[in-house]
Amino acid sequence: MKIALFTETFLPKVDGIVTRLTKTVTHLVRAGDEVLLFCPEGAPDTFMGARVIGVPALPLPLYPELKLALPRPLVAEALDAFKPDLVHVVNPAVLGLGGIWLARTRGVPLVASYHTHLPKYLEHYGMGMFEPLLWELLKAAHNQAALNLCTSSAMVEELSQHGIQHTALWQRGVDTDLFRPEWRNPAMRRKLAGAHGDSDSLLLYVGRLSAEKQIERIRPVLDALPQARLALVGDGPHRQQLEKVFAGSATTFMGYLGGEDLASAYASADAFLFPSSTETLGLVLLEAMAAGCPVVGANRGGIPDIVTDGVNGCLYDPDSPASLTAATERLLASTEQRQALRLAARAEAERWGWAGATQQLRRFYSEVVRPPLQLVA
Incomplete structure (x- = not known):
């Protein structure tokens, strides 16, 4: 399968999202999938066999470690040349919104995943009054996807309560060989x-x-x-x-x-x-x-x-x-x-290896790319 990933954060940044992405990409490539990853500039050109395209980005004013990468023509050109079977947007904010638009306009199956509880972050930066608006924006973005993956049952429930459809649980993973x-x-x-x-x-x-x-x-x-x-x-x-x-x-x-x-x-x-x-x-x-x-x-x-x-x-x-x-x-x-x-x-x-989490993800991908046949009455 040819998978295009859009993410607002990647190497050299260090956080839980980057860890999940690096482990996921590693196991997707090992399983024989071809991966193209779009992220803010600064990452290596390749990672574990996946091609990485860095997009020029500006630091987020309140959080300079995070960079906002605006979609550019080079993104569309690279995606069209790649001809993905599926697009997966991770925490769509700016670059991810471009990924959503490109997938929808080209008829490519779309998966989104929710990793950072941004609405709850707002109160810690003195902007809690914008939480309802942010939920509406998230709903508009995520409901473009055929499947929205969450990393805990609590988030599956909360996103569903806020009107985000087609949610499912993407199981956790951890490197039990390194951490012991x-x-x-x-x-x-x-x-x-x-x-x-x-x-x-x-x-x-x-x-x-x-x-x-x-x-x-x-x-x-x-x-x-x-x-x-x-x-x-x-x-x-x-x-x-x-x-x-x-x-x-x-x-x-x-x-x-x-x-x-x-x-x-x-x-x-x-x-x-x-x-x-x-x-x-x-x-x-x-x-x-x-x-x-x-x-x-x-x-x-x-x-x-x-x-x-x-x-x-x-x-x-x-x-x-x-x-x-x-x-x-x-x-x-x-x-x-x-x-x-x-x-x-x-x-x-020990119950939660990255290989198992990625196997589950590949099953989700297959279901989105090849939806079940509809019986005709």
Whole structure:
């Protein structure tokens, strides 16, 4: 099958969407599919056998890490030369809207997928009044597609409630070969603790340092647990504000980590804290679980699809300010319980390999390209 992917974000950016896309492209090519990917400029010309076309882009004012790529004639020319069997737009915003228009005007089957809960992000940037309008725009875009894929059952339900049709669940995936408990390392623990010294309560956050991630909610946890240490892995537009929030606490800003270093960071921590209540999935939670790191996440969005409270992690109520502290204290209270959570977390992650997720995606593609025959009465 010849698949054209349109995405608003790709390499060299690091986030959950890029991880899913890179793993998906890798497995599509391995399965014999031909892939052409359109993304903002800056990515390599090829990736794992797929051709990549970078489109000139401008940084988003409120979030300069994200770039808006405006569709240009070169996009249409490349798509027409490729002659895809299917177009898949990922989080359509600007470039993706061009992909939708090109697919519709050329009669190419169209799939869309929803990965970032943009309407809920608005309130964290002082624009909550625009949420109803954004839902209408998303509905208009997504309802052009024959199939709209979501990464959690909560998002399937929410999109359906807002009038987005033809929704389905695209199962989660995680690299259980890279992220595994064996990477636990005393040297990495010392690096994560930094100048504050190691302790038996090393807390970890991995992800973008941005307003919608609600990372400042971790500060009261540190105030309640004076022996705890926190490592923040990642970077983003909210870093300077967070440095002020966590001033005077035992917090180390690590910047980006990748590959084996990131796997070791997960495996070496005592608890992974993920306060965000805007997640469609929360891929970093799955990575932490694969590495055997007990997790605390919000009982909201896609996270309850992954975390079962008291079984493979702990959930907290994002509407209760003290709940994150209480859940963290509960996780750290018993060494035996923490070990049980580690084992259960790893077992849960082992159910969700990228190969299986891509096999499911290819079945979705086949259904869209070759719809079932209609019986004539």
